[in-house]
Amino acid sequence: MRSWRRRSANGCCTSSAKGKPDERNRSPAARNPGLPAVQGAAAVPARGARAGLPPRPARLSGQGRHSRDARGGRAQAAAGRGNRLSFTVVIPARYGSTRFPGKPLAELAGQPMVVRVCERAAASGARAVVVATDDARIRDAVQAQGFRALMTRAAHATGTDRIAEAAAQLGLGDDEIVVNVQGDEPLIAPALIDTVAATLREQREASVATACHPIHDAATYANPNVVKVVRDARGFALYFSRAAIPFARAGGLPQCHRHVGIYAYRAGFLARYAALAPSPLEHIEQLEQLRVLWHGHRIAVALTADNVAPGVDTPQDLDAVRKMLQ
Numbered sequence: 001m002r003s004w005r006r007r008s009a010n011g012c013c014t015s016s017a018k019g020k021p022d023e024r025n026r027s028p029a030a031r032n033p034g035l036p037a038v039q040g041a042a043a044v045p046a047r048g049a050r051a052g053l054p055p056r057p058a059r060l061s062g063q064g065r066h067s068r069d070a071r072g073g074r075a076q077a078a079a080g081r082g083n084r085l086s087f088t089v090v091i092p093a094r095y096g097s098t099r100f101p102g103k104p105l106a107e108l109a110g111q112p113m114v115v116r117v118c119e120r121a122a123a124s125g126a127r128a129v130v131v132a133t134d135d136a137r138i139r140d141a142v143q144a145q146g147f148r149a150l151m152t153r154a155a156h157a158t159g160t161d162r163i164a165e166a167a168a169q170l171g172l173g174d175d176e177i178v179v180n181v182q183g184d185e186p187l188i189a190p191a192l193i194d195t196v197a198a199t200l201r202e203q204r205e206a207s208v209a210t211a212c213h214p215i216h217d218a219a220t221y222a223n224p225n226v227v228k229v230v231r232d233a234r235g236f237a238l239y240f241s242r243a244a245i246p247f248a249r250a251g252g253l254p255q256c257h258r259h260v261g262i263y264a265y266r267a268g269f270l271a272r273y274a275a276l277a278p279s280p281l282e283h284i285e286q287l288e289q290l291r292v293l294w295h296g297h298r299i300a301v302a303l304t305a306d307n308v309a310p311g312v313d314t315p316q317d318l319d320a321v322r323k324m325l326q
Helices: 068-082 113-122 136-144 159-170 190-202 218-222 267-275 280-285 290-294 315-325
Strands: 003-007 013-018 087-093 128-133 148-151 177-181 208-214 228-231 237-241 257-266 299-303
Touching: 087 113, 087 159, 113 128, 113 136, 113 177, 113 190, 128 136, 128 159, 136 148, 148 159, 159 177, 159 257, 159 267, 177 190, 177 267, 190 208, 190 257, 190 299, 208 228, 228 257, 228 299, 237 290, 237 299, 257 267, 257 299, 280 290
Parallel strands: 087 128, 087 177, 128 148, 208 299
Antiparallel strands: 003 013, 177 257, 208 257, 228 237
């Protein structure tokens, strides 16, 4: 014989009886034979028409607190936060520059140049901006304007070696991205900083990322103070040089690119870089990035627009930048 069970609101069985339904589930007429078999439904006035209320607006498809679209939107937002580009900018600033001693503290629009660089870096997507220096005067000037500075050893051969020490002091994880913004780039575009960091994240084969832009005049092409870069078909660097490369044997100006002095690394590679022996080419050209290529690592080079702001290598460059800011 079939067993009848009544379920409570939470789905649990509360009672059972054999052969007939629970009395509480029977209709009033069944439990009270004196009542009519069918009772009329209560007459409820139509909304608006008789109750004086405005008509209820129709619900849009998918509307509701927990609709599928709302849940999907929250999931996409969470995924976007998880994919957000995260990096730290470290600015190497050495007082004893050969061509321009004291360059980081040179006045530019009322502030030391290195502070102007900090301001540009802070306008990027960086989660932190840190100056790595070997001189207390630079540290004090940076901290006076509310930026962070770390003291590093004076004996570093390159700015990248200095950044490697700073990354170790900061305790960054191996996969965290560090962007090296030179302390003599007071007009650097914040978007360029973001681009180089994003290039490294996207190019997993690369140990380093940097940038370049086209050269359109012969004087820039021949200038040894302008570093040129030659890229392969996939945008990886083949070589960097102060010489005019690629050399146009037939004459004229070839398709050529000026290297922009900004780099992105993973913190784990920085630790390995510091242990790499300097290369002969690095000494000949005085270009630290050649150590990376010499030891078989790859450098991804992002091609940027023509209007990359100039850096400051000499006192004459500083005068030119001052005029630009007037």
